[in-house]
Amino acid sequence: MSKKPQIATARPPAPDMPVDVIGQVIEAVHLRTVIFGQVAFGTPWRLCIPEREYLSFYIVARGSAWLELRGDPALALSTGDAVILPLGSAHELRDTNRSDVPPLSFDFDGCPREPHSARAGGDGPVTSVIIGHFALGRAPRNALLASLPPAIHLPAGAVSASPQLAGLVPLILSESSSPGAGSSIVLARLADLLFVHALRFWSSNVDAPAAGLGAVADPAIGGALRLIHARPAEPWTVERLATAVAMSRSAFAVRFTELVGEPPLQYLAHWRMTIAAQRLREDHAVIADVAQAVGYANPVAFSKAFARIQGVGPGAFRRQQRLVQRAQPR
Template sequence: MDVLADALSVMRVGTSASARTEARAPWGLRFPAINGASFHVVLQGTCWLVPEGDREPLPLTSGDIVFLREGSAHGLADDPATQLADFAPSRQDPSSPIGQVTVDGPGARTMLLCGAYQLGNARPHPLLRELPEIVHLPARPGRHGALHSMIGLLGAELDERRPGRDGVVPALVDAMLLYILRAWVDDRAAEEARQRVADGRGPAGWAVALTDPAIGRALEGIHAEPARPWTVEELGTRGGLSRSVFAQRFTTLVGESPLAYLTWWRMTIAGRLLRESDAPLSTVAQTVGYSSEFAFAKAFKREYGLAPGRYRRGAAH
């Protein structure tokens, strides 16, 4: 079981949206806050990300990617001082999943792919909570080759307008979310390793957990078989560690004990099943490892503050 893909699958609540943006200086675009996460890929040229509040503007160049974890309001512009206009993509074909924004001007040309992922932020996976609000992945030679190859493919598809583009681009955009998070995991794990050498402290965090052989295998087990009556000893055995060493290492890296995370994940799956299916509560309970509907309801209410039935009725409205 792929833990990263599985974690995202329970957060996705809709399809991604994207727009090809072509602008010539001077230009500035204002992006409102959304319920999800937003992203920008600089396909050609340069620009500035202008966050709201007291954050400093961020210069971007061709091949750079920015990912805004909570979809916060922000701007993009040729210069931080340029006045911003509302981002309002149009579609020549209303059925096309790809929007278009064009800003004419006398200056330098910039081409971007701008878009958003619909994510349920009410119960984000702890991996997502660990991300900075703005993830910047600069186009560094030799780093994240697969991700930047995908950027090249996206740029070609948007430029050439070949048959099948409306099917290819959304698929690439969906896959890009995993590539972005994988790149962040790789960078964060490498930084933790450097810090461990520099100051002697132990590594911590989800990026390290996913790349740690022992903890990674335990997480894969939990995600592959959430209904299994796991014990700490069994999870530790998967990674070749004793019960005590495994429990301490898991808690250090993940931020909670193995069984606490198992319960959290079970309740996350249960919440999705209650929102998206009409399966009986007994079936939902068994799917996440509870033989007793009463025990499941008690655990669910402790986690969500609502009984499963009330939660399902609320999600339906």
């Protein structure tokens, strides 16, 4: 028996509209941004964070510090610097003396969700750091994000060269130091912008690899990605995608896999289930409607495909997400 999913009848293709592939990926997998506030660390101090699903970020409001990741050179951070850890890597943030002191315990899940101030460490010179994180959706993570480095460092000097970043970091620092009504929302949205502009900054100013995010800039593969993202319910085949971008089937399959990090139909399957997961988080999503939106006429076939990629069926996934949403502080 064929194991191919039952695909909904293809509609006549609509005129192609510009598609922001990276924007769609971030929107689909990005669930929540939390800024815990500003922590004043007095020397000596050392903050040790284990590997986690969250994407941590830090902005140095005052002073300086070292960021250490296993297997990578330490990063010197100073006032106005921002750093994002896209892979959720284990890391240490510590004073400039790299004092050998017991690590501080920081319970991210136990922190208030409203911006607040705290003090930690010793009685020496103080470094103030704004701490936050991005909580992303369940694995598997989109292949286009696989090329991101363990840390994206945005030095204050380099940030000033980007008009957008030059405005964002001071706004975050200002809002954090003088919070007012709605500060949690303001800071979260500013942090979202920081994340997007950090990706732009990294891909345009750093010797970023052609794979991953760089695939979007490739004329042929970027075109195929835009087709997949614009019309995910289409009954795409490798041959159809190759023809659409004027490549042979074999050359297209090889180049797509090389640049994106996985074969075309595997990327399509993962993207469909990412969209499905995004829709299932909505309160009134109907599983049959979600299945239809991502190209499955048969909800049973959709449920099997969803469970294969997400680890649980769509019904269980939706129940889990509702429990998570209810548990989140308002």
